[in-house]
Amino acid sequence: MTPHFLDLGDLGFERGAHLLVQRALGELRPGTELAVTGRDPALLVHLDAWCRKQGHQVRRAGDTDDDVRAWVTRGRTDLDRWARAERAGGPDPGGIVAKPELHWGLAARGALVEPGGPKINADLVDRDFVWADIAPSLYAHAAAAQWDPAKAVHWDAEFSVPAEIEQAVVQVMTFLVENEQAALVIPARLLARVHPHFREVLQLLAVQAADEARHVEVFTRRALLTGGEMGTSSVSGRESLTTLLTEPDFSLASFLLSVLGEGSFLNLLTFLDRHAPDPVTRQVVKLARQDEARHVAFGVAHLQHQSTVDSSLRGRLRNAVEHRHQALIASSGLNQDVFDALVVLAAGEWTPQGIERGYAAVQELQAEMDEGRQHRLVRLGFPHDEAAELSALHTRNFM
Incomplete structure (x- = not known):
């Protein structure tokens, strides 16, 4: 031979x-x-x-x-070593396994994984607890829709706003920053807990955190644009946001933040676009709204997916709303400075007729928020009467 x-x-x-x-x-x-x-x-x-x-x-x-x-x-x-190796699913979304192994760690999805090695510290390892079929397309859209705060907003646009109207803008921007910081921390925390096998979810959460970081930047920059100081931050507002930060369950956190909170913020940003007294304010709220719409879409899609495999989901969602309501029942509600600022923005003038018009506009905003929450709750399978009941229990602080 x-x-x-x-x-x-x-x-x-x-x-x-x-x-x-x-x-x-x-x-x-x-x-x-x-x-x-x-x-x-x-x-x-x-x-x-x-x-x-x-x-x-x-x-x-x-x-x-x-x-x-x-x-x-x-x-x-x-x-012998590679004979015992296993494929970590497939590289495309169709190759996702129901429950990836912890010892796959950071291996690329679809890779041949050598046996042994350290287990990754992830507790969100069940496909049905984190996935949404819309995640890959939402990420692709999010990646293509990223914008640069320095270029997308015309910060040098000339405008003149009366001092008291400008003060109202500053107060609302301060409120937005506070809420967006909570919306930044929550996906960042969840991101570290998701198994890398579900990479599209990781990518989407990472982009969501990046979106919120941009929102914090542009809202802060608009608040300080004319040389003033930031507005007020109420205890009740921070109490409301803290209840979001302490929710450990991925689906419940997504529900409270994205479906209810950010969903209500879509109405708020539309309101601010409608009543913005200057072009810079209008630009920053429009840009933020297009990002928030994706966050809401993922939250709804994820929960719709999970509801097909978890018959107890709606009960858990209801309990989450009721628990948060009880935790905040003694809270004073929406920061009075924020409410008044919204009235002033919608009024646009310091006359009895203008203030009456502005007050009515804020009441209409709250009704629109309630209607939007009910609509999303119905999409998640709640009967109309139950959706109305749960929406009414949502925090008065919007987020």
């Missing part, structure tokens, strides 16, 4: 010879010998060390072996 032969020429192991040896052995069955020759002076030393590490056997050639310098017998160690 003709022996298998590999000539390394002048190539040494310190310059990559192991790749040729590895390739040649990979084509052989365990127990088969490979004749190796080459002119590198340190070949035998390096070949022997490499083979011991890889699980192959080496014997030096004798005087009768012509040009052969060593015989390498193909071992079984690396073969």
Whole structure:
């Protein structure tokens, strides 16, 4: 039988010879010998060390072996190791498994995973608890819709706003920053808990956090644009947001933040667009609204998916609303400074008729928020009467 032969020429192991040896052995069955020759002076030393590490056997050639310098017998160690390997699903969304293994860790989805290794510290490892079929397309849309705060907003636009109207803008922007900081922290916390196998969800949460970071920036910049100071932050507002931060359940956090809170914020941002007293305010709320719409869409889609596999979901969602309501029942509600600022913005003037018009507009805003929450609750399977009841229990602080 003709022996298998590999000539390394002048190539040494310190310059990559192991790749040729590895390739040649990979084509052989365990127990088969490979004749190796080459002119590198340190070949035998390096070949022997490499083979011991890889699980192959080496014997030096004798005087009768012509040009052969060593015989390498193909071992079984690396073969056995990869024989026990498993595919981490498939690379596209159709290849997602229901419950990925923790020892897959950070392996790319679809990779051949070598057995052993550390387990990743993730507790959200069930597809039905984190997934939504819309996630890949939402991420693609989000990635394409990213905007640069320095370029997307015309910060140098000239405008003149009466001092008291400007003060109202500053107060509303301060309120928005406070809420967006909560909306930044929550997806960031959830992100670290999701198994990387669900990469589209990770990507979407990461972009969501990036969106909120931009919102914090532009709302802060608009608040300080004319040289004033930030507005007030009420205890009740911070109490309301803290109840969101302390919710550990992925689905319930998504429900309270995205479906109810950010859903209500869509109405608020539309209101501010309608009553913005200057072009910069109008630009920043429009840009923020297009991002928030994606966050709400993912929250609704995720919960719609989970409701198909978890018959107890709606009961848990109801309990979450009721629990949060009880936690905030002693709260004073929406910051009075924020409410008054919204009235002033909608009024646009300091006259009895204007203030009456502004007050009515804020009442209409609250009704629109309630209607939107009810609509989304019905989409999640709640009967109309129950949806109305739960929407009425939502925090008076909007988020």
